[in-house]
Amino acid sequence: xxxxxxxxxxxxxxxxxxxxxxxxxxxxxxxxxxxxxxxxxxxxxxxxxxxxxxxxxxxxxxxxxxxxxxxxxxxxxxxxxxxxxxxxxxxxxxxxxxxxxxxxxxxxxxxxxxxxxxxxxxxxxxxxxxxxxxxxxxxxxxxxxxxxxxxxxxxxxxxxxxxxxxxxxxxxxxxxxxxxxxxxxxxxxxxxxxxxxxxxxxxxxxxxxxxxxxxxxxxxxxxxxxxxxxxxxxxxxxxxxxxxxxxxxxxxxxxxxxxxxxxxxxxxxxxxxxxxxxxxxxxxxxxxxxxxxxxxxxxxxxxxxxxxxxxxxxxxxxxxxxxxxxxxxxxxxxxxxxxxxxxxxxxxxxxxxxxxxxxxxxxxxxxxxxxxxxxxxxxx
Numbered sequence: 001x002x003x004x005x006x007x008x009x010x011x012x013x014x015x016x017x018x019x020x021x022x023x024x025x026x027x028x029x030x031x032x033x034x035x036x037x038x039x040x041x042x043x044x045x046x047x048x049x050x051x052x053x054x055x056x057x058x059x060x061x062x063x064x065x066x067x068x069x070x071x072x073x074x075x076x077x078x079x080x081x082x083x084x085x086x087x088x089x090x091x092x093x094x095x096x097x098x099x100x101x102x103x104x105x106x107x108x109x110x111x112x113x114x115x116x117x118x119x120x121x122x123x124x125x126x127x128x129x130x131x132x133x134x135x136x137x138x139x140x141x142x143x144x145x146x147x148x149x150x151x152x153x154x155x156x157x158x159x160x161x162x163x164x165x166x167x168x169x170x171x172x173x174x175x176x177x178x179x180x181x182x183x184x185x186x187x188x189x190x191x192x193x194x195x196x197x198x199x200x201x202x203x204x205x206x207x208x209x210x211x212x213x214x215x216x217x218x219x220x221x222x223x224x225x226x227x228x229x230x231x232x233x234x235x236x237x238x239x240x241x242x243x244x245x246x247x248x249x250x251x252x253x254x255x256x257x258x259x260x261x262x263x264x265x266x267x268x269x270x271x272x273x274x275x276x277x278x279x280x281x282x283x284x285x286x287x288x289x290x291x292x293x294x295x296x297x298x299x300x301x302x303x304x305x306x307x308x309x310x311x312x313x314x315x316x317x318x319x320x321x322x323x324x325x326x327x328x329x330x331x332x333x334x335x336x337x338x339x340x341x342x343x344x345x346x347x348x349x350x351x352x353x354x355x356x357x358x359x360x361x362x363x364x365x366x367x368x369x370x371x372x373x374x375x376x377x378x379x380x
Contacts, residue, residue: 006156013153014360016146021353023129023143028350030126031202035331035343037119046088046101046110058082058104061254061271062247064089067107068100077273080250084267141210147349148203151196158193181362188355191348198345205329215325219318226316246274249281252302257285257295261304263311264288274299286311289335290327 061080068077068091077100081090088101088110097115102108121130128136160167171193174186192199208215219225254271262269262285270284279299286293291312296305309315312323327333331342 009153009156013150013157014356016150016153017353017356018360020143020146020150021357023139024147024353025350026129027126027140027144028346030122031346032343032350033122034119034126035339035346039336041119042083042087048086048088048103048105048110056105058085058267059107061250061273064091064102064104064107065247065250065273068102068109079270079272080254082254082267082269082271084265137210141207144203144206144210148200148207151192151199151203154192155196158189184355184358188352188359192352195345195348198342199349202329202342202346202349205325208325209329215322219322222318222321223316224318225322226310226319246276249274249297249299249302253281253283253297256302257283261295262286263313280305290330290332291323 064080065077068075076094078092078094081092082104083090085104087104089104091100091102093100099113099115100109101111101113103110124130126140127133128140130136131139158171160171172190174190175182178186208218250271250273254269257269257271258266264286265288266285268285268287270282270287272282274281281297281299283295283297284292285295293309293311295308297303297308298305309319309323312320315323324333331339334341
């Protein structure tokens with residue numbers, strides 16, 4: 001029975017790997033490219049230096065809006081994404097693919113970037129293989145599920161037959177002095193083991209993004225989401241007679257979030273400029289290590305609505321898992337250290353289908369040669 005299980009496991013590892021190999025390579029390479037997007041874009045390409053004196057304060061959304069509107073009257077700004085001191089404000093424009101990166105201290109435009117830049121291209125490949133979303137996303141989801149199964153089956157194949165010094169050394173080290181066939185096998189076997197935990201984490205968190213039923217099941221098993229409080233009478237029901245100016249609202253919410261609501265990375269805030277018919281204004285804070293906190297304000301009273309998320313420290317186990325899933329998937333959760341580890345693990349994952357294919361191809365050729373040699377001997 002044990003031999004049968006081992007053979008079935010090996011068969012699954014081989015054929016599921018061949019079926020999903022190309023997709024795994026694409027997802028892994030694009031994942032590597034996206035790991036350091038924030039550092040490359042906002043700490044190098046578009047970094048800014050605060051000036052001295054009073055001008056060292058971040059300008060509020062209304063000032064940025066008015067100064068940019070004076071020089072670009074045809075553009076209607078939609079949202080302002082503050083990354084904090086020393087970093088630009090990213091401004092999205094209504095009905096356009098251009099993003100403006102603006103100096104937060106003097107409102108000067110640092111760069112105008114087409115939304116379809118390199119990282120966006122990599123992101124589209126990572127999410128749906130550059131195919132239409134309704135086609136590409138299911139393919140990515142199921143390929144990730146296959147990779148998760150392949151990784152688990154790889155543990156069984158890696159497991160040493162005997163836990164003596166020689167076998168353990170073969171399972172944990174690469175013999176660089178051996179022939180290429182053996183080196184390739186070690187690259188597949190040994191590096192696969194070292195990337196095992198992060199590969200499983202990346203695959204499982206990706207599955208939670210791809211399959212709502214899995215996400216719901218995991219959250220429910222962890223305790224579920226907190227029950228939303230009853231919507232009491234708020235200023236949404238008692239609107240002011242005069243319409244509040246959108247920029248005044250944005251400034252008030254931006255200031256309130258930074259000074260009274262934010263717990264982490266307080267100067268990093270997203271604020272949307274409300275449309276004329278919008279009574280609820282969205283903002284975002286506590287953007288720290290891959291998690292964030294969605295906020296919703298009543299436009300007329302500037303009060304935080306009950307539908308807003310609480311700080312991550314007050315979240316239930318289920319909500320904690322849901323909100324930190326992105327950080328667990330991308331490596332943001334531990335800062336630069338985990339990003340480096342995720343980059344290396346993702347790079348290894350990109351090589352596994354290639355080295356695995358070579359192992360299979362070599363065995364196949366060897367088997368074919370043996371069969372031909374046997375047939376030739378029988379015929380002669």
